[in-house]
Amino acid sequence: MPVKQFREAIREAMVEEMRKDESIIIMGEEVAEYNGAYKVTQGMLDEFGGKRIIDTPISELGFAGIGAGAAMNGLRPIIEFMTFNFALVGIDQILNNAAKIRYMSGGQISFPMVFRGPNASAGQLGATHSVAFESLYGHFPGLKVMYPSEPYDAKGLLKTAIRDNDPVIFLESEQMYAMKQEMPDEEYTIPLGVGKIKREGKDVTIVAHGKMYHVAKQAAEQLAKDGVEAEIIDPRTMKPFDFKMVIESVKKTNRCVIVDESHPFAGMASEIGFIIQRDAFDYLDAPVLRVCLPDVPAPFAKNLFEKWLPSPKEIIDAVNAVTYRN
Amino acid sequence: MAKKADEGFTPTGMVYKSTTLPKPTQKKHKSLGIKDEQLPDIFRNMYLQRRFEERAAQMYQKGKFGGFLHLYIGQEAVSAATVHVLNDDDDIISAYRVHGMALARGTSPDACMAELFGKKTGCSRGKGGSMHFFDVERHFWGGHAIVGAHIPLGAGLAMANKYQNNGRIAICFFGDGAVDQGSLNETFNMAQLWKLPVIFVVENNGYSMGTAVERHSAGQLHKRGEAYGMKNGVANGMDFFSMVDTLTDIAKEVRETNEPYFLEVKTYRYRGHSMSDPGNYRTKEELEEFKSFDPIERLKSYIIEEKVASEDELNAIVEEVEQQVLDSIEFAENSDLPDESELYDHVYVQKDFPFHT
Numbered sequence A: 001m002p003v004k005q006f007r008e009a010i011r012e013a014m015v016e017e018m019r020k021d022e023s024i025i026i027m028g029e030e031v032a033e034y035n036g037a038y039k040v041t042q043g044m045l046d047e048f049g050g051k052r053i054i055d056t057p058i059s060e061l062g063f064a065g066i067g068a069g070a071a072m073n074g075l076r077p078i079i080e081f082m083t084f085n086f087a088l089v090g091i092d093q094i095l096n097n098a099a100k101i102r103y104m105s106g107g108q109i110s111f112p113m114v115f116r117g118p119n120a121s122a123g124q125l126g127a128t129h130s131v132a133f134e135s136l137y138g139h140f141p142g143l144k145v146m147y148p149s150e151p152y153d154a155k156g157l158l159k160t161a162i163r164d165n166d167p168v169i170f171l172e173s174e175q176m177y178a179m180k181q182e183m184p185d186e187e188y189t190i191p192l193g194v195g196k197i198k199r200e201g202k203d204v205t206i207v208a209h210g211k212m213y214h215v216a217k218q219a220a221e222q223l224a225k226d227g228v229e230a231e232i233i234d235p236r237t238m239k240p241f242d243f244k245m246v247i248e249s250v251k252k253t254n255r256c257v258i259v260d261e262s263h264p265f266a267g268m269a270s271e272i273g274f275i276i277q278r279d280a281f282d283y284l285d286a287p288v289l290r291v292c293l294p295d296v297p298a299p300f301a302k303n304l305f306e307k308w309l310p311s312p313k314e315i316i317d318a319v320n321a322v323t324y325r326n
Numbered sequence B: 001m002a003k004k005a006d007e008g009f010t011p012t013g014m015v016y017k018s019t020t021l022p023k024p025t026q027k028k029h030k031s032l033g034i035k036d037e038q039l040p041d042i043f044r045n046m047y048l049q050r051r052f053e054e055r056a057a058q059m060y061q062k063g064k065f066g067g068f069l070h071l072y073i074g075q076e077a078v079s080a081a082t083v084h085v086l087n088d089d090d091d092i093i094s095a096y097r098v099h100g101m102a103l104a105r106g107t108s109p110d111a112c113m114a115e116l117f118g119k120k121t122g123c124s125r126g127k128g129g130s131m132h133f134f135d136v137e138r139h140f141w142g143g144h145a146i147v148g149a150h151i152p153l154g155a156g157l158a159m160a161n162k163y164q165n166n167g168r169i170a171i172c173f174f175g176d177g178a179v180d181q182g183s184l185n186e187t188f189n190m191a192q193l194w195k196l197p198v199i200f201v202v203e204n205n206g207y208s209m210g211t212a213v214e215r216h217s218a219g220q221l222h223k224r225g226e227a228y229g230m231k232n233g234v235a236n237g238m239d240f241f242s243m244v245d246t247l248t249d250i251a252k253e254v255r256e257t258n259e260p261y262f263l264e265v266k267t268y269r270y271r272g273h274s275m276s277d278p279g280n281y282r283t284k285e286e287l288e289e290f291k292s293f294d295p296i297e298r299l300k301s302y303i304i305e306e307k308v309a310s311e312d313e314l315n316a317i318v319e320e321v322e323q324q325v326l327d328s329i330e331f332a333e334n335s336d337l338p339d340e341s342e343l344y345d346h347v348y349v350q351k352d353f354p355f356h357t
């Protein structure tokens, strides 16, 4: 099987879907002439032309909203944010318009659209450029949220997102765009809301999504050397979330650590932890722990930034705590 | 005590004259392409909007339904002219003062009243309420209550029309308060840059809640179009024929050139911003002045003077509308509330979405 980068996987998903469906367009900053700020849309202007690959001004509110209006009226826009940090200036269009108008209209309107772009931190970019938004978007009824960690998942999920008739938030990562994986040539999709056990183990369940999956993987490899077999679940879709897979795993391992690049207060990890205590209370041999960001914005200085970001060591410490090995 | 006018940033302590109307057109209905037999129906359309809201206000005061209620009374010529001028499949989107526009477009008074009452027979199945009327079958796209947030949606409707090359144009209404939002400026820039066939209309009724337009917007509203090279103009919104005159030209031009237009309509709301507004920010004289050229009375006199219909004939329409509105109240009262099982309906298109609990 050919090996492909994450950015190519996303591009292929869009290109393949756009060839089949004329109503799909892409709008965003630098998506056309510049070939994408992170080269995700490279070559797409050449193939599809300026009517379908549309450079926008730096007006996130404006183009998110115009995209939403076009979705109401027959198009299937893909809105690329240069990063989701910048979507904040237009977030009303996502949270109030795309997510709620269907409900307020009693089902007369739909928003078959995807908002996509990089999420969470990408090195020392400072506090405004480093936020993970999955728990924020996941909070709002009307949205679906995906945050894949590998090229194979990304392609299959993005195709599902593009074909979905509801608005989907599709989160990527600058730091994952160059990651490579073997990809099949034949067409496939991955269903919404289905996680994947990416490493089997009997001693502890680690739930880790998006970029944090890779940090968890490093921790698991280290733990295996010490004789601890971690089971890693990558939920892939954040909303709806595959709680069933997590609960089944916890019933087997009786211990759980959640890794989440959100701040701790009301983040994804809190919700996953709550469901585990409710649905697997009798199976737990230790309190569920989480490894997430501290309750502070992203610092710039290298040492502070490294301390801020979840690390394999913190995950190992948490696993040691839930397995009472320290 | 009111502060002196020259203190502080936004001036306070003065009562402004809200708006000056451009001269109404002198054209007769025939020269505007309106046939004799259409005039009584136009009168009916405007009077239905008026009477519906007067009755709705009574029902609100009786406690028949809750939520906000913003009345459009005084502005009916704008909606009536819009549906008269545009094609039935052109796309209309508006803000939250929206009952008149829906009724003008043909949404039944039954469905509108039932929506106010939060009944499942309402035009948004009881999920939207007063501020969120929708009737997509009639190309009426709501009913939007975050001030200015639907302006990009209006441009998006137009973008889809242009992309699909279907000959339809979009018209997007908002209040003078919305002109101050970033959404307007971002959308104007893109709409002009991308040449979207959309008419933006600010219904300048002089006030954003209690803030006179002079106190919240710098410069003349329609001139905001200039910065983007967008064609713009002003119309008298208290006169049906003036509105038709202006909008006909604009619609034709937007359809032909596929470019946007920004129209400032000078109009006036007779009632408070919402049901709880005593209106201390304006004078009684101002209100009386605007009522003296009421758009519905004006049309009525015109029809009689031109001998298109007699006073008796128009009074018969008034009676019919009155009955229609009373029927709509009965319809709303007798309609069922949404089933509790409908709580989870219409969040997603996906039928089997596993809701989090």
Ligand SMILES: Cc1ncc(C[n+]2csc(CCOP(=O)(O)OP(=O)(O)O)c2C)c(N)n1
Pocket: B097, B145, B146, B147, B148, B174, B175, B176, B177, B178, B179, B205, B207, B208, B209, B273
């Ligand atoms: C973003 C936002 N800010 C504030 C409000 C509260 N609000 C509702 S209507 C209104 C005044 C708007 O006035 P205008 O746009 O002139 O419309 P009009 O009421 O005159 O029809 C305000 C401040 C809101 N709904 N949305």
Ligand SMILES: [Mg+2]
Pocket: B175, B176, B177, B203, B204, B205, B206, B207, B208, B209
């Ligand atoms: Mg106003």
